[in-house]
Amino acid sequence: MIEAGKTYLVMGLLDADSLAFAIGKTIERFGGRVIYTVQNEVFKKRFLDRAEALSRQEIEALDLRFCDVTVDEEVQELFADLGPLRGLVHSIAYANPNTCLGEEFHTSEIDDILLSHHISCVSLATVLRHAQPSLKDGGSVVALSFDTAHVYPYYNWMGVQKAALEALVRALARRHGRDLIRVNAVSAGPLFTKAASKIPGFGSLTSLWETVSPLPWDTLKDKQAVADAVTFLLGPYAQKITGQILTVDGGAAITGGALMGFEKRAHPPD
């Protein structure tokens, strides 16, 4: 699906549960070379080095760079060092769970909202501004989103950031068509990761999915379905697709209300 032998940057690795990790492994399976970014060395020690699913050798074999996307110089330095890329994945988001997520939408902590906006949306433009020389023969950029057509409980300001991110995907797609760089996003259903575990009420969101998703949705296994869609958008089979949001959520986002009893699978898989 991707171009074997080419290099892809996957930004936003925290631990073995990260969508970034599932995406990186999938790119490798198709013969691509993967470079990951981790936010900083402290996070690597705290999360990646303690990931039980990974052996020491597996961690040491990863090609890792550090990059905090809110620091322009760090993003610039990252790309100065990388060489040519064929694609890039932005798998990064943050919102303070105490102020920007939870039962109450309103908050007076405007700085938290702005930081969340910077990390979860604006940083995609920062990254592409600095990545452009590394994508000089064109390439593909994919970001990760969550259904913006509906308003969900608890997700509050992150829902707003995702809507802005999707608008940015379209703006960047228009801006970079002339550079043969495509920009798209995959909108994923709820999946268990560190970021998701910080969303208060995330369990309720996943239960809600079971009631509205026509296809069965597995909050662990379906990371692979999301990674497959990202890999498709990175590669040549998606060569005329840009500015799009590809939804990979079991169909939940198009469903009006809960499924009726007769619409549910008679024999759910084990």
Ligand SMILES: NC(=O)c1ccc[n+]([C@@H]2O[C@H](COP(=O)([O-])OP(=O)(O)OC[C@H]3O[C@@H](n4cnc5c(N)ncnc54)[C@H](O)[C@@H]3O)[C@@H](O)[C@H]2O)c1
């Ligand atoms: N897990 C889900 O249910 C789900 C659903 C839809 C979309 N997404 C999106 O997928 C993406 C990846 O999230 P995930 O669920 O794999 O969680 P994760 O916690 O594994 O990844 C989030 C990453 O963002 C990074 N990050 C936060 N602030 C940063 C900064 N200033 N600089 C650099 N990196 C920073 C974190 O270090 C972490 O690596 C996010 O955009 C998230 O919104 C997740």
